[in-house]
Amino acid sequence: MADVRGLPVPDGLEGERIDAALARLFGLSRGSAADIIAAGDVSLDGQAVATKSERLHAGAWLEVALPPPAAAPAPVAEPVPGMGVLYEDDDIVVVNKPIGVAAHPTTGWTGPTVLGGLLGAGHTIATSGASERQGIVHRLDANTTGAMVVAKSEVAYSRLKRAFKERRIDKRYRALVQGHPDPFRGTVDAPIDRHPSGDGRFAVVAGGKPSVTHYDTVEAFRAATLLDIDLETGRTHQIRVHMSAIRHPCVGDMAYGADPTLAARLGLTRQWLHAARLGFEHPTRGDWVEFESPYPDDLARALEIVAEES
Numbered sequence: 001m002a003d004v005r006g007l008p009v010p011d012g013l014e015g016e017r018i019d020a021a022l023a024r025l026f027g028l029s030r031g032s033a034a035d036i037i038a039a040g041d042v043s044l045d046g047q048a049v050a051t052k053s054e055r056l057h058a059g060a061w062l063e064v065a066l067p068p069p070a071a072a073p074a075p076v077a078e079p080v081p082g083m084g085v086l087y088e089d090d091d092i093v094v095v096n097k098p099i100g101v102a103a104h105p106t107t108g109w110t111g112p113t114v115l116g117g118l119l120g121a122g123h124t125i126a127t128s129g130a131s132e133r134q135g136i137v138h139r140l141d142a143n144t145t146g147a148m149v150v151a152k153s154e155v156a157y158s159r160l161k162r163a164f165k166e167r168r169i170d171k172r173y174r175a176l177v178q179g180h181p182d183p184f185r186g187t188v189d190a191p192i193d194r195h196p197s198g199d200g201r202f203a204v205v206a207g208g209k210p211s212v213t214h215y216d217t218v219e220a221f222r223a224a225t226l227l228d229i230d231l232e233t234g235r236t237h238q239i240r241v242h243m244s245a246i247r248h249p250c251v252g253d254m255a256y257g258a259d260p261t262l263a264a265r266l267g268l269t270r271q272w273l274h275a276a277r278l279g280f281e282h283p284t285r286g287d288w289v290e291f292e293s294p295y296p297d298d299l300a301r302a303l304e305i306v307a308e309e310s
Contacts, residue, residue: 023198078119146275170279
């Protein structure tokens with residue numbers, strides 16, 4: 001069933017094309033917005049909108065019938081090559097997630113997933129959560145590698161979800177960023193939401209979700225700086241967005257403004273970003289546990305090259 005939304009056109013959208021405005025207001029792609037308009041599901045002051053290029057007037061009553069979200073596919077249970085297990089007991093399994101693996105199935109993703117890989121290897125996973133996200137208490141981007149914990153028991157799922165929500169988890173990342181951040185140690189406190197373009201990226205946006213990233217320099221090279229990053233919040237693409245916002249994008253992260261020439265020189269086809277350490281209170285025993293993930297081969301080699309060039 002369609003989700004009908006009605007609102008007055010905000011002053012900030014005066015004169016905006018309606019397809020672009022729908023993308024900004026509802027987190028759609030421009031193509032999806034155009035499809036909704038073409039289906040006759042958008043009206044202004046009670047009149048159906050005829051074309052996607054129609055311009056908006058502030059204060060006009062906008063009504064949109066949003067289609068129901070596509071159901072995420074069920075996880076495909078098959079082992080994932082290169083995905084190792086750092087630790088496992090009756091309650092949790094901590095994996096070393098390789099490149100090109102999503103945390104769980106999502107609409108449009110056809111590649112391997114952590115959840116499917118664990119099920120395919122015979123691991124028991126908690127059944128709490130939506131069917132395509134069972135046992136998943138946090139996520140890493142598909143092309144971000146490193147340590148990730150998955151709940152095996154229902155009590156572990158509940159307690160870890162709460163711990164992540166209450167920010168009682170120590171998540172440490174390493175990021176190789178372009179140039180040299182000034183100061184060498186600092187905090188980026190800037191709200192994040194979907195990019196206005198509707199192309200799947202995120203951005204620092206007024207009125208977005210509060211987002212805080214702490215960084216500290218590990219080593220500075222001629223072309224780049226290796227940072228230790230502590231996340232106070234856990235927004236989608238947070239490190240990538242915040243580093244780009246201070247004009248020091250992760251090396252290799254072309255989606256967020258990285259230099260393709262430097263990435264090619266270092267042999268990188270993705271962002272240099274790695275979940276290096278994960279610490280938390282064990283959900284049933286209560287003791288503090290920590291897990292570390294070594295750099296994968298592509299990141300280690302890129303780091304060697306940038307060091308040799310310095």
